Amino acid sequence: MQTRKRLNDFIIFVSTLLLAVVFFFPIFFNLMSAFKSNAEIMKDAIAFPKSVYLESFKYLLTETEYPRAILNSLILTAVSIAFMILVIPMAGYAIERHNKRWTRFVFVFYLAGMMIPFQAYMIPLFKELKILGLYGNLAGPVMIYISGSVGFGCLLYTSFLKGIPREIEESAEIDGCSKYGIFWRIVFPLLGPCTATLVVLNGLGIWNDFLMPMLVLPSGHTKTMIVEIFYYVGEFSSRWDMIFAGTTMSIIPILIIFLSLQKYFVKGIATGAIKG
Amino acid sequence: MALPLTDNKKKKKKKWQTYAVLFILPSFLLYLLFVIVPTFSSLYLSFTSWDGVSSDIRFIGFNNFVEIWNSERVHNALKNTLFMAVVLVLLENIVALALAMLVDQVRWFRNLFRSVFYFPVLLSGIVMGFVWTIILNYNFGVINQLLDMIGLSSLKADWLGNPDFAMLSIILSTVWKSAGYYMIIYLAGLQGIPQELAEAANIDGANRWQQFLHITFPLLAGAMTVCIVLSMIGSLKIFDQIAVMTDGGPGFETETLTYIIYKVGFGELRQGFGTALAQVLFLLILIVTIIQVKFLRKREVQL
Numbered sequence: 001m002q003t004r005k006r007l008n009d010f011i012i013f014v015s016t017l018l019l020a021v022v023f024f025f026p027i028f029f030n031l032m033s034a035f036k037s038n039a040e041i042m043k044d045a046i047a048f049p050k051s052v053y054l055e056s057f058k059y060l061l062t063e064t065e066y067p068r069a070i071l072n073s074l075i076l077t078a079v080s081i082a083f084m085i086l087v088i089p090m091a092g093y094a095i096e097r098h099n100k101r102w103t104r105f106v107f108v109f110y111l112a113g114m115m116i117p118f119q120a121y122m123i124p125l126f127k128e129l130k131i132l133g134l135y136g137n138l139a140g141p142v143m144i145y146i147s148g149s150v151g152f153g154c155l156l157y158t159s160f161l162k163g164i165p166r167e168i169e170e171s172a173e174i175d176g177c178s179k180y181g182i183f184w185r186i187v188f189p190l191l192g193p194c195t196a197t198l199v200v201l202n203g204l205g206i207w208n209d210f211l212m213p214m215l216v217l218p219s220g221h222t223k224t225m226i227v228e229i230f231y232y233v234g235e236f237s238s239r240w241d242m243i244f245a246g247t248t249m250s251i252i253p254i255l256i257i258f259l260s261l262q263k264y265f266v267k268g269i270a271t272g273a274i275k276g
Numbered sequence: 277m278a279l280p281l282t283d284n285k286k287k288k289k290k291k292w293q294t295y296a297v298l299f300i301l302p303s304f305l306l307y308l309l310f311v312i313v314p315t316f317s318s319l320y321l322s323f324t325s326w327d328g329v330s331s332d333i334r335f336i337g338f339n340n341f342v343e344i345w346n347s348e349r350v351h352n353a354l355k356n357t358l359f360m361a362v363v364l365v366l367l368e369n370i371v372a373l374a375l376a377m378l379v380d381q382v383r384w385f386r387n388l389f390r391s392v393f394y395f396p397v398l399l400s401g402i403v404m405g406f407v408w409t410i411i412l413n414y415n416f417g418v419i420n421q422l423l424d425m426i427g428l429s430s431l432k433a434d435w436l437g438n439p440d441f442a443m444l445s446i447i448l449s450t451v452w453k454s455a456g457y458y459m460i461i462y463l464a465g466l467q468g469i470p471q472e473l474a475e476a477a478n479i480d481g482a483n484r485w486q487q488f489l490h491i492t493f494p495l496l497a498g499a500m501t502v503c504i505v506l507s508m509i510g511s512l513k514i515f516d517q518i519a520v521m522t523d524g525g526p527g528f529e530t531e532t533l534t535y536i537i538y539k540v541g542f543g544e545l546r547q548g549f550g551t552a553l554a555q556v557l558f559l560l561i562l563i564v565t566i567i568q569v570k571f572l573r574k575r576e577v578q579l
Contacts, residue, residue: 009383016378020392023452027395029418030407045410045418087302094299098292106300113311115565117513119534120558123541123551124317125310127328147310150303179295208400210516215542226402233406233520240410247403254398262391265398 027251034248038241056245065220066246069228073250076138076213076224077206080145081199084153087146088198089191092157093183097166107154114151122215129216140216149202160194161187193264200264204254225250321551328547340552350553352528353536357560360447360532361511367451368507369500372458377492379459380466390463394456401453401516408449409521412436439529442522446530450517454510458503465499466492505568512560533557 033041034056036049060066091110095103125144126135134140164187172182188195213224223231229246236242258265322340326333344350375393379386396404411418412435420432435445469492477487515534518524524531524539531539534557541550 012378012381013384016382016389019375019378020389023396023456024392026404026407026411026452027399029411030403033410041410042416045416045421087306090299091303094296098296100293100296103296103300106304110303110307113307115561116311116315117534117557117561119513119515119537120554121311121314121318123328123537123547123554124321125314126542127547128310128314128317143306144310146303147306150307150311154303179292179299183299204398208398208403210400210402210519211538226400229406230402230520233409243406247406250403251399255395258391258395258398265394 030244030247030251033240034244036241036244038239041240041244053241056241057249060242060245060249065223066225066228066249068221069223069225070249072138072217072222073207073225076141077203079138080142080206081203083142084146084149084198084202085195088150088153089157089188089195090183091150092154093161093187095154096158096161097169107158110151110154112151113148114155118148118212122212126215135216136219136222138217138222141213144212144216145202145206149198153198153202156194156198157191160191164190196261196264200257200261203257207250207254318551318554321548322555323552324548325546326548327545328541329545333548336548340549343549344552344556349528349531350536353531353533354556356443356528356530357512357532357534360443360514361508363447364450364511364514365504365507367447368455368458368511369503371451371455372503373462373496373500375455375459376462376466379463390459393459396453397457399453401514402520404449404453405517405520408445408452408517409436412445412449436522437526439526442526442529446514446517446521449521450511450514453517454507458507461499461503461506462496465496469495501568501571505564505571508564509561512557512564533560 029045032049033045035052035054037053037055040047040049040053091106095107129135129140132140134143168186169182172186173179177185208226209224210226210230214227214230217223217227225246229243229250232239232243232246321333323335323337324333325336325339379390379393382389410416414420414432414434414437417435419435423429423432433441435441473491473495474487477491482490513534514532515538518530518532518535522530524535533553537550537553537557540553541547
C-alpha cells in the first residue's frame with residue numbers, strides 16, 4: 001500500500017512536471033530568444049544563446065520610439081488606475097450605503113454594461129472621441145477605461161462593503177465628520193484588499209490592451225507598448241530579435257508584479273467568477 | 277421634543293441624498309458618455325450606410341441586416357466564431373480541469389506549478405500571439421525543428437499558412453493562454469469538496485475513476501457552469517491572437533465576428549455595416565448570458 005501510494009505520487013508529479021515544461025516553454029523561449037542575435041534565432045530556434053546578446057535591447061531603446069511607448073503605457077496605466085480609485089469606490093459606497101430605489105437602479109444600469117462587448121460600440125466611440133477632440137490624446141483611453149470598469153468595480157466594492165459594519169461610520173458621523181470625510185478617512189482604508197484587486201486586474205488589462213489603444217492612439221508619440229510591438233511584427237518582419245526584445249520588456253514588469261502580488265490575482269478571479 | 281429630532285433626521289437624510297448623488301455622479305457621467313451613448317449610436321448607425329468619414333449618414337432601413345443574412349463572408353465568419361467557441365470551451369475546460377486535479381494532488385512544488393500554469397493568462401494576446409507565430413513558423417519554427425529532430429519530417433507543416441491548420445493553431449495557442457484562468461476556478465471548487473467523501477468512497481472500494489465520476493464531477497458542477505460561460509464569452513471576443521497570427525487568413529479561414537467588425541469598420545470604411553455586425557455579436561453574448569443566468573437560478577433552487 002505504502003509503495004503504491006509512493007508510486008502514485010511520483011506519477012502525478014512527473015505528469016505535472018511535463019505539462020509545466022510545455023506550459024512554460026513559450027515564455028522561456030521568448031525570454032531566451034531576446035538574448036540571441038537574429039542569425040542565431042534563425043539558425044537554431046531551440047539552442048541556448050551562445051553569449052548574452054544585448055544589441056537588440058540597445059537598438060530598441062536608443063534608435064526607435066520604444067522608450068516613448070513604454071512611457072506611454074506606464075502613464076496610461078497609472079493615470080487610469082488613479083482615476084478609477086478616485087471615482088469607483090465612492091460610487092460603490094453610495095450605492096451600498098444609501099440603499100434607495102434610484103441607487104439600486106444605477107447599480108443594475110452599471111451591471112448591464114458588463115454584458116456589452118467593446119466591439120459592439122467601438123465604431124461610434126471612435127467617432128465620439130474625434131468629435132470631443134480626444135482622438136490621439138491619452139485622456140480619451142483613460143476615460144474609456146474608467147467607464148468600462150464601473151460595473152465590475154461597483155460589484156466588487158458593494159459586495160465587500162456588505163461585510164463592513166456601519167457602526168464605525170455612524171459614530172464618526174456623531175463626532176461631526178462629513179460623509180465625504182467618513183468615506184475617504186474611515187471607509188476607504190478598510191477597502192484596501194478590494195482596491196488592490198481592482199488595481200491588479202485593471203492595471204494588467206490596460207497594460208496588455210491592444211484594440212482600443214490601436215484605434216484611438218495611432219500616431220507615433222502616443223502609441224502604447226503593445227501597439228508598438230504589433231507594428232514591429234509587420235515592420236521588422238524578419239528582425240525577430242527586435243520583437244523578442246520588445247516583448248520581453250513588456251513581460252518583465254508583469255512577472256515582477258505577479259510574483260509580489262500573487263494573492264490578489266487569485267482573489268480577483270474568485271470575484272470575477274461569482275459575477276459570471 | 278419629538279419634532280426637532282425628526283426634523284434633524286430628515287435634514288440628515290436629505291444631506292446623505294446630496295452626498296450620494298455627488299458620489300455617484302462622476303462614474304455615472306463617464307459611463308453614460310463612453311458606454312451608453314456609443315452603444316445606442318451603434319444601434320442607430322446599424323440602420324445607415326455610413327462610411328465613418330463623411331457627414332452624410334443615410335438611413336437605409338434593414339438593408340445591412342439583409343446583407344448580413346445573405347453574405348457568404350459573414351456566414352463564414354459566424355461559422356468560424358461558433359466553431360472556435362465550441363472547440364475552445366471544450367478544450368479549455370478539459371485542460372483546465374486536468375491541470376486543477378493535478379495541482380490539487382501533486383505533493384511537491386504545488387504553488388510553483390499553479391503559477392506556471394497561470395502565468396500565460398497574464399500576457400497580452402499580441403505578445404503571446406507573436407511568440408506562437410515564431411514557434412509555428414514553417415522554416416525556423418520550434419515545432420517543425422522538433423519534428424525534424426525526432427525523424428517525423430513528413431509531419432512538418434506551415435501551421436499558420438495552411439488553411440487546414442491555421443484555425444487549429446490559433447485554438448491551441450489560446451487554450452495554452454487561458455486554461456490557467458479556469459484552472460484557478462476549478463481548483464477553488466476542488467478544495468471545497470469535503471475530504472470525508474473521498475475517504476468514504478475509498479473504504480467502499482471505489483476506484484479513482486469511479487470517485488471522479490460520482491463525487492468530484494457532480495460536486496464541481498457550480499465551478500463548471502461558471503467556467504463554461506466565461507470561456508464561451510471569452511471565445512466569442514477573441515481578437516488579439518487573430519490580429520497578430522493570421523490577420524483573418526489564409527483567405528478568410530480564421531476571420532471571426534469580432535475580426536470582421538474591425539475589418540469592415542476600419543479597413544473597408546463601411547461603418548454602418550460594421551455596427552450592424554456588432555449588433556449580431558451583442559445578441560450572441562446576450563443569449564449566452566441569459567442561458568447562464570437561467571442555469572444559475574436553477575442551481576440556486578436546488579440548493
